[in-house]
Amino acid sequence: MTTKAPIDKPTPENPGETPAQVAAEAAQTPLAKASTQQIYSELLHRIGEDPARDGLLRTPERMEKSMAFLTRGYKQTVEEVLHQALFDVDYDEMVIVKDIEFYSMCEHHLLPFFGKAHIAYLPKGKVIGLSKVARIVDVFARRLQVQERLTREVADAIDDAIHPQGVGVVMEAQHLCMMMRGVEKQSSHTVTSAMLGVFKTQVQTRNEFLSLIDHARHG
Numbered sequence: 001m002t003t004k005a006p007i008d009k010p011t012p013e014n015p016g017e018t019p020a021q022v023a024a025e026a027a028q029t030p031l032a033k034a035s036t037q038q039i040y041s042e043l044l045h046r047i048g049e050d051p052a053r054d055g056l057l058r059t060p061e062r063m064e065k066s067m068a069f070l071t072r073g074y075k076q077t078v079e080e081v082l083h084q085a086l087f088d089v090d091y092d093e094m095v096i097v098k099d100i101e102f103y104s105m106c107e108h109h110l111l112p113f114f115g116k117a118h119i120a121y122l123p124k125g126k127v128i129g130l131s132k133v134a135r136i137v138d139v140f141a142r143r144l145q146v147q148e149r150l151t152r153e154v155a156d157a158i159d160d161a162i163h164p165q166g167v168g169v170v171m172e173a174q175h176l177c178m179m180m181r182g183v184e185k186q187s188s189h190t191v192t193s194a195m196l197g198v199f200k201t202q203v204q205t206r207n208e209f210l211s212l213i214d215h216a217r218h219g
Contacts, residue, residue: 036064070105073142078157081139085129086162094205096120097133098213106177107144115173115189118213121158122165122198122205128158136161147173147192155194166197168209 017025029038040060044051051060100117117137121128128136140153155169172191179186198205 036067037061040064069142070103071143073139076139076142078136078139078161081135082128082132082161085132087127087129088125089123089127090125091123091127092165094120094122094209094212095127096209096212097130100134100137102137102141102171102173104141104143104145104147104150104173106175107146109177109181110144111176111180113145113147113173113175113177113190115171117154118170119154119158120168120199120209120212121162124163124165126162126164128162133158147171147175147190151192152194155196159196164197166195166199166202166205168196168199168206169194170210170213 025038029035031039034042037060040063041051044056044059049056051057096118097120098116098118100119101114102117103112103114105111106113119133119137136157137154140150140157151169151171154171155167158164158167158169170191170193172189174189178184178188195206199209200206
């Protein structure tokens with residue numbers, strides 16, 4: 001690690017080690033012992049930037065906080081999210097929560113992909129608090145992902161939680177790894193689905209779900 005050593009002073013927000021000291025220490029620290037901020041500082045240096053310049057002094061600190069937020073799903077579980085939000089209800093018709101916004105990170109390029117999830121299930125004695133359906137999406141979206149796996153993980157989580165007659169999940173997203181690099185196709189959308197139980201075995205149930213969310217998308 002070869003970052004040059006800058007000089008600055010501690011600030012009230014960071015009275016201990018200064019951002020410039022982080023950059024300087026990155027030059028001398030073995031990778032295995034480097035802090036996350038030191039690694040980000042070295043990364044800035046390797047792409048041709050000066051981590052000691054004014055605009056980048058606190059960037060490693062911000063990057064660490066940002067990545068922790070964007071990947072916070074690794075520290076969450078479905079069980080924690082669903083705590084006391086499963087209810088015994090005598091209802092066996094389709095429940096749909098549509099247009100759930102989600103944001104995730106492509107595990108191949110560490111670039112965002114984002115879009116909407118549409119989720120349906122046919123209860124069998126239990127239902128999930130509506131807001132918790134959206135939170136289940138976030139548990140898995142806030143990780144390094146591929147859309148195909150994300151879709152299936154959401155469906156499996158609902159199936160495991162309440163053992164309904166069936167679960168249907170459709171996710172549609174735009175991927176910055178296709179839009180701002182590579183093929184650079186700005187209007188492309190990726191649609192994935194996971195169908196479990198009666199949504200997979202009964203065409204009428206599946207078509208009802210797909211028809212309802214298609215009507216929602218196109219008004």
